[in-house]
Amino acid sequence: MLFNSLPFLVLLAVTLPLYYLPLPGKWSKVWQVLLLLAASALFYAWEEPRLLILLGFSCVMNAVLVERIIYHQRVESGKAKPWMVGGVIANLALLAFFKYAGILLGILPHGLIPQEAVAWVRSIPLPIGISFYTFHALSLLIDVHRRHVSGETRARLGHQGARRASSFADLSLYIIFFPQLVAGPIVKARNFIDQIREKIWTDIDWVQVRRYLVAGYFLKIFVADNLAEQTAMLTIGPKALAESDPVNLMALLYGYGFQIFADFAGYSLIAIGLGIMFGYRLPENFDFPYLSRSITEFWRRWHLSLSAWLRDYLYIPLGGNRKGSGRTYLNLFLVMFLGGLWHGAEWKFALWGTLHGVFLAIERFLTRRRGKIEDAPVSAFHSIAGWIYTFHAVTLLWLTFLMPDMASIRAFFTGLASGKFSMPGQPLFSLAVYGGPVIAYHLWGWLKEHRPGMSGRLTHPLLEATVHAAMVFLVITNPGAPRGFIYFQF
Incomplete structure (x- = not known):
């Protein structure tokens, strides 16, 4: 469903007044979360309902992973990190299968994989927005493991038993919130989940x-x-x-x-x-x-949410600029190469990212050589x-x-x-x-x-x-x- 379509305007006109119904006590927040989940599911599945299967699986899988991470951190079992790492691998595996299987099979020696299997894999349609909601899922797992969400939110997300449904709803809302589900902005978990609470009509600006x-x-x-x-x-x-x-x-x-x-x-x-x-x-x-x-400044102004995501979850963990000039240039290249490939499962996108990485590295080299402060007049x-x-x-x-x-x-x-x-x-x-x-x-x-x-x-x-x-x-x-x-x- 497109923002510039009549069905979306109808969905918005119906959802907004229902969202702000004056309900008593805690039921208001529960109602608002459930209504947004239903509206987001309808928005996403409008043209292809089967896409909800993968999206729903992602929500359930990551809700379980978050609960396990919080539980093992609470009991100090030492198993929280393996759950986080396993979750990251599982999410990337889903992304790789649906988005990159075709390009990966293309680099294998001819005949190694039966052509029928290659044709079948390449015929699998790309789920809309999978790159965006996968990045949300990764941010969720990493931020929870790093304890970057508030203590109150961690307690809510770590619910077990009957109360697990509430945490599942909150986590699912973060992943599938319809305004940013298909094409961003990419929202870090720590910046969204703490916002999940009762909303009031008079607070709208x-x-x-x-x-x-x-x-x-x-x-x-x-x-x-x-x-x-x-x-x-x-x-x-x-x-x-x-x-x-x-x-x-x-x-x-x-x-x-x-x-x-x-x-x-x-x-x-x-x-x-x-x-x-x-x-x-x-x-x-x-x-x-x-x-x-400069290209450096361009990436401080263009697609800010992706730039911040790549910086916090890829560039800095790789070492950033803390491990010498050679490693810094390598990190810039890897981040921009992967950032380019994230845009599409074709080598032309990798080329686009690589060339941006080359420009960034050259600008950094020239800046350091001239001894200039980057933001100097x-x-x-x-x-x-x-x-x-x-x-x-x-x-x-x-x-x-x-x-x-x-x-x-x-x-x-x-x-x-x-x-x-x-x-x-x-x-x-x-x-x-x-x-x-x-x-x-x-x-x-x-x-x-x-x-x-x-x-x-x-x-x-x-x-x-x-x-x-x-x-x-x-x-x-x-x-x-x-x-x-x-x-x-x-």
């Missing part, structure tokens, strides 16, 4: 809800979906790409860079707004990433040059997300060098009309960071309401063709 939902739907429906109608031309095939006009090719590439931002940032903003409606605060996922002046020239380099490096690497194969990527660069210049066409016009809001959004971000006084004056309630009204008008009158969110495939 409706101004924040309006800001997030209007901006999110505008970015998705007006910007991303309209740009997608043009950027699909980048997949027309190697021969046509090699013969294309360079100006239009670059307009399409810039358009895709704006599209993937608007699509994913739009989803994240909608998810955060929906979370506030139900009394849960989800983490911010984007911080004006196209203002970045820089001249206007270096700031602009850094922004140009970063924006184009990031944008060119998006080709690995969009193109079906390396031949198409090579053909794109062949087209850039073809010299077949002509009058700019529809791609340039679409970039100006539908990419303009992304540029305006980042200009607003620049003002917030560098001219807070001016940005404060621009947040006058009347001006803000006028802008939101214009955005809603454009969403209603000029929506792009409805399509799923890009990150659903991951």
Whole structure:
């Protein structure tokens, strides 16, 4: 079910008033959790009910694992860590089977596995959102083992006997909470489970809800979906790409860079707004990433929840930057390689992550060699040059997300060098009309960071309401063709 679909709006209209029914005492919290579980299950299984089998299995398995970890920590048996490690392995095994079995079989010697078995494995559909809810499950096991959740929450999650149903419901809600189930933001267990308590209607910040939902739907429906109608031309095939006009090719590439931002940032903003409606605060996922002046800064602004997850649960456990320069560069490479492969079971995603890792390592090496402090002030020239380099490096690497194969990527660069210049066409016009809001959004971000006084004056309630009204008008009158969110495939 899509956020931008009629069934979802009906589900929301039915669930929200039922969620805030005035029930007595402890029953209010129980009712709200159970209702959200039911709504989340319906949301997830709307098009393919069989997907609930795997999701339900993940919830049950991880609830049992958490109870065992807490029990063995309580009795100090020394067996808590094996349960945690076993749980991590089990979750990764499920992810590997459903998402990576095909690519893993592809690297085995030909004939080692019967072709019928290979074809069967590759025919298994990818469960939507499996990467996101697997990362939630891993965060749950690790945070509980590290005692990063509150004592009160640990006591609740460690219930045994008849009270185990309550802890199972809470853990399941963390994993399948529908606003962030399919495409994030990735929420750490310690930041969500402690929020599970009775919610009150009067606590909703409706101004924040309006800001997030209007901006999110505008970015998705007006910007991303309209740009997608043009950027699909980048997949027309190697021969046509090699013969294309360079100006239009670059307009399409810039358009895709704006599209993937608007699509994913739009989803994240909608998810955060929906979370506030139900009394849960989800983490911010984007911080004006196209203002970045280095790849290092880009990863502090893009997909923040994934960056934080990889840092806390992979980079730091690998040693981070505490074990010498060589180990630091290796850790950066491994984290970005695995982060790229997390985005999809194709080598092009691993290439995307690897190249980002190479850029990060080079920037770190140059920074250390020059003896500069990473966040030290820089001249206007270096700031602009850094922004140009970063924006184009990031944008060119998006080709690995969009193109079906390396031949198409090579053909794109062949087209850039073809010299077949002509009058700019529809791609340039679409970039100006539908990419303009992304540029305006980042200009607003620049003002917030560098001219807070001016940005404060621009947040006058009347001006803000006028802008939101214009955005809603454009969403209603000029929506792009409805399509799923890009990150659903991951």
